[in-house]
Amino acid sequence: MIDPKILTTLPSKDYELLDSGQxxxxxxxxxxxxxxxxxxxxxxxxxxxxxxxxxxxxxxxDADSTGWQRKPGTPDEWQISFGELKFNxxxxxxxxxxxxxxxxxxxxxxxxxxxxxxxxxxxxxxxGYTGGATLAALSAGAEVCHVDSSxxxxxxxxxxxxxxxxxxxxxxxxxxxARKFVAREINRxxxxxxxxxxxxxxxxxxxxxxxxxxxxxLSLLDQCGQILSDKPLFFLLNGxxxxxxxxxxxxxxxxxxxxxxxxxxxxxxxxxxxxxxxLPCGIFARWQRRD
Numbered sequence: 001m002i003d004p005k006i007l008t009t010l011p012s013k014d015y016e017l018l019d020s021g022q023x024x025x026x027x028x029x030x031x032x033x034x035x036x037x038x039x040x041x042x043x044x045x046x047x048x049x050x051x052x053x054x055x056x057x058x059x060x061x062d063a064d065s066t067g068w069q070r071k072p073g074t075p076d077e078w079q080i081s082f083g084e085l086k087f088n089x090x091x092x093x094x095x096x097x098x099x100x101x102x103x104x105x106x107x108x109x110x111x112x113x114x115x116x117x118x119x120x121x122x123x124x125x126x127x128g129y130t131g132g133a134t135l136a137a138l139s140a141g142a143e144v145c146h147v148d149s150s151x152x153x154x155x156x157x158x159x160x161x162x163x164x165x166x167x168x169x170x171x172x173x174x175x176x177x178a179r180k181f182v183a184r185e186i187n188r189x190x191x192x193x194x195x196x197x198x199x200x201x202x203x204x205x206x207x208x209x210x211x212x213x214x215x216x217x218l219s220l221l222d223q224c225g226q227i228l229s230d231k232p233l234f235f236l237l238n239g240x241x242x243x244x245x246x247x248x249x250x251x252x253x254x255x256x257x258x259x260x261x262x263x264x265x266x267x268x269x270x271x272x273x274x275x276x277x278x279l280p281c282g283i284f285a286r287w288q289r290r291d
Contacts, residue, residue, distance in 0.1 A: 002250065002264055002265070002266055004246055004247075004266050004267040004268065005265055005266070005267035005268075006267055006268050006270055006278065007102075007105035007106070007267060007268070007269050007270065007284070008105070008270045008271065008272050008278060009101045009102050009103075009104045009105065009269075009270070009271045009272070010272055011272070011274065012082065012083075013081065014029065014030045014080035014081045014082055015027070015028065015029060015030075015080065015082050015099075015101050016028040016274065017101075017271045017272065017273040017274065017279060018033065018047065018051075018273065018274055019045055019046050019047040019051070019052070019273055019274065019275070020038065020041040020043070020045070020273045020277065020279045021041050021042075021043045021044050021045035021046065022041065022043075022044065022045055023037060023038060023039050023041055023042070024036065024037055024038060024041060024045070024052075025037075025038040025041055025273075025279060026047065026051070026052055026055060027101075029078075029080050029089045029097060029099075030078055030079070030080040030089070031078070032056040032057065032074060032075075032078065032089075033054065033055045033056050033057075034055060034056065034057050034058075034059070034091065034097065035052060035055035035057070035058045035059065036059045036095050037059060037061065037095065038279065040279060040280045040281070041279060043277065046273075046275045055071075056070065056071050056073075056074040057069065057070045057071070057074050057091055059091070059095045066093070066095075067093060068091050076090065076091075077089060077090040079163060080099075082099060082101065082104070083104045083107055083108070083132075083136065084139065085132070085135045085136065085139065085160070085164045086160065086163040086164045087099045087130070087132070087160050087163075087164075088130075088156065088159050088160060088163065090156070098130045098156060098160075099130065099132060100132065100281070100282075101271055102269040102270060102271050102281035102282055103132055103133065103238070103269065105269070106133070106236060106238070106269070106284060106286070107132060107133060107136035108136075109234075109236075109286070109288075110123075110133060110136050110137055110140065110194070110196070110234065110236070111136050111137070111139065111140040112140075113194070113233050113234050113288055114137060114140035114141055114142045114194070114233070115140050115141065116291075117193075117233060120142075120143065121137075121141070121142040121143065121193045121194060121233060122142065122143050122144075122145075122191070122192045122193050122194070122229070123137045123142045123143070123144045123145070123192060123193065123194040123195070123196065124144075124145050124147070124185075124192040124194070124195045124196070124224075124227070125137070125144060125145065125146045125147065125196045125198075126147050126178040126181075126182070126195070126196065126197045126198070126199070126220075126224075127147070127148060127178055127197060127198040127199050127200065128146040128147055128148045128153075128154075128157060128196075128198070129148055129150075129153050129157070129198065130153055130156045130157045130160055131146060131156070131157030131158075131160050131161060132160075133196045133198070133236075134146040134157060134161070134171065135157075135160060135161060135164050135166060137194070137196075138161065138166045138169040138170075138171055139164070139166060139169075142193075142194070143169075143170040143171070144169075144170070144171045144172070145171075145172045145174060145192070146171060146172065146173050146174065147174045147176060147178055147181050148174075148175065149175065149176060149177050149178070149203065149204065149209075150175070151175045154173045154174075154175050157173065158173055177207065177209045178197075178199075178220065179209070179216065179219070179220055179223065180209070182220065182223040182224060182227060183223060185227050186223060186226050186227055190227060191227055191228065191229040191230075192227055192228060192229060192232070193228075193229045193231075193232050193233045193234075194232065194233050194234045194235070194236075195224050195227075195228065195232075195234075195235050195236070196236045196238075197220070197221075197224070197236065197237045197238065198238045199213055199216075199217060199220070199237075199238075199239075200213070200240070201213050201240070201243075213244075217252065218252060221237075221252060221253060221256055222256065224256065225255075225256030225257070228256075228257075228260075231260075231289065232257075232260060232262075232289060233288065233289050234286065234287060234288045234289070235253065235256075235257055235286065235287045235288075236284065236285075236286040236287075237249050237252075237253050237284065237285045237286070238269075238282055238283070238284050239282055239283040239284070240281075240282045240283075244283070245283065246266035246267055246268065246283040246284065246285055247266060249266065249283060249284070249285035250264060250266045250285045252285075253285050253287065257287050260287075260289065261289065261290050262287050262288055262289045262290055263287065263288065263290060264285065264286070264287050265284075265285075265286050265287075266283075266284065266285045266286075267283070267284060268280055268281075268282070268283055268284075269281045269282040269283065269284060
């Protein structure tokens with residue numbers, strides 16, 4: 001029996017969850033405050049409405065359209081420092097900003113494992129998006145293969161690596177469907193010491209391949225098990241809007257790691273707002289080798 005953990009991101013110099021409630025969140029990214037929908041925030045807001053109305057940008061949804069309403073002077077993109085890395089913040093048409101702050105505890109976990117290793121570490125980051133986990137692993141000294149079906153996301157991730165001063169680190173940027181890439185890695189005999197997966201509930205590959213997590217996750221996990229090194233260091237599976245629990249993710253992941261000596265952790269990823277409340281942002285199941 002594994003007791004679930006709650007991992008929490010706290011306020012920092014360039015990121016802060018100012019308030020949350022009534023299915024919205026108010027966040028500061030550097031010098032700019034963003035107001036976005038969040039269905040997990042079921043409670044009442046704490047800050048006065050005037051504070052919310054002062055947001056530099058508001059993501060809206062109505063019957064005809066969705067998008068951002070920006071106040072004059074709010075740029076299309078800007079840089080922040082977060083988790084000892086740097087990111088380009090670009091509010092997107094899907095309400096994202098390019099960084100998922102709730103992942104910071106996972107990035108720190110990855111970095112700690114890599115830094116303790118006495119041998120070179122190869123990491124595979126699938127569905128890598130704008131590269132937070134990739135940058136974390138690179139900064140800790142690993143060699144990383146970053147895979148995402150979106151070329152624009154990979155371009156963004158490369159920009160983040162550049163402003164973080166990591167362009168000289170060993171990294172491959174692969175714009176491809178995750179399943180096809182892993183299948184080829186099996187055929188090539190390539191192995192990885194750490195694997196990170198951030199699968200969406202639904203998506204399309206680089207050539208229009210349909211991804212549904214309920215149809216594709218188990219086979220992809222099985223493929224990933226075939227490219228683990230003889231003594232892997234870690235395995236991380238994150239989840240967001242698919243409706244599954246951390247225990248379900250543990251049940252899915254544990255068979256491919258049962259032959260290795262290690263330990264699992266499961267739980268929720270959260271962000272603490274300025275009033276001390278924890279905003280649920282996702283789930284995780286992760287494994288690391290015992291020392």
